Amino acid sequence: VPGTGQRGIRIEGSFPKAISSLDRVFTFLAGFVEEHRLGPDLDFCLKFVLEEIFTNMVKHNTGSSREIRVALDHLGHEVLVELVDDDVDPFDPDSVAPLAVDAPLEERRPGGLGLHLVKSLADRLTYEYRDREMKVSIYKGVA
Amino acid sequence: MFEIEAAAADRVVLRGRFDAAQEARAKEVFDRISGSCTLDLEELSYISSAGLGLLVALQLRLSRDGEGVTLTNVNPHIRELLRLSGLDQVFAVA
Numbered sequence: 001v002p003g004t005g006q007r008g009i010r011i012e013g014s015f016p017k018a019i020s021s022l023d024r025v026f027t028f029l030a031g032f033v034e035e036h037r038l039g040p041d042l043d044f045c046l047k048f049v050l051e052e053i054f055t056n057m058v059k060h061n062t063g064s065s066r067e068i069r070v071a072l073d074h075l076g077h078e079v080l081v082e083l084v085d086d087d088v089d090p091f092d093p094d095s096v097a098p099l100a101v102d103a104p105l106e107e108r109r110p111g112g113l114g115l116h117l118v119k120s121l122a123d124r125l126t127y128e129y130r131d132r133e134m135k136v137s138i139y140k141g142v143a
Numbered sequence: 144m145f146e147i148e149a150a151a152a153d154r155v156v157l158r159g160r161f162d163a164a165q166e167a168r169a170k171e172v173f174d175r176i177s178g179s180c181t182l183d184l185e186e187l188s189y190i191s192s193a194g195l196g197l198l199v200a201l202q203l204r205l206s207r208d209g210e211g212v213t214l215t216n217v218n219p220h221i222r223e224l225l226r227l228s229g230l231d232q233v234f235a236v237a
Contacts, residue, residue: 019163019164020164022162022163022164023164026160026162040220041220044189044220047160047189048189048191048224051162051163051191052191052192055163055191055193099228099229100229101227101228101229102229102232103229104233105199105202105203105206105233106203106206108199108203108233110196110200113192113195113196113228114191114192114193116227116228117192117224117227117228120227121227
């Protein structure tokens, strides 16, 4: 039954800062989803938020080539997706202008779509930056 | 796995997981589309904002010539992304 997986041990992985890492990132996530029997809705949501934040770090945090650390945790009533990127400049997701969802086609501009959707899909998103380490945590309830 | 196939001049079929790593492959196919077309998403299980951005760019280019994109067989998860981003008002969704 989806969503009834037991609260488990946090799992962590490190991935080279490259778009080509996405296959490995998705495989890492798939093991977690299967272990906790999270169901297709949560699976889709977790894929989306994880990819978007990961690719944002790849594209924008170019000052460091250190691996991106990903942690997944089943907290009982919700799932945590945590990404940590070390030795990077700050970037606060809340500093991004809201997406104009009512804008007509000709006024649509690249950028902001992924973050808008992450915020829409997630229950909570927190951002921490300390000693040049960026941590983004996304929480999504288990239905 | 991701596949993109121009099944006809006006019909493209997308399958699998359309993540950011697939941008170049998809763009190559989209760049060859010159008139109104249908994108069949029946077997597309996932799309990222990178994929959605390519769809928007295609729609924008075609619309300048009075043409457009129709999305068919959109699964509920992708339909929700379209709704949350307002892109369900940008594309014809059949």
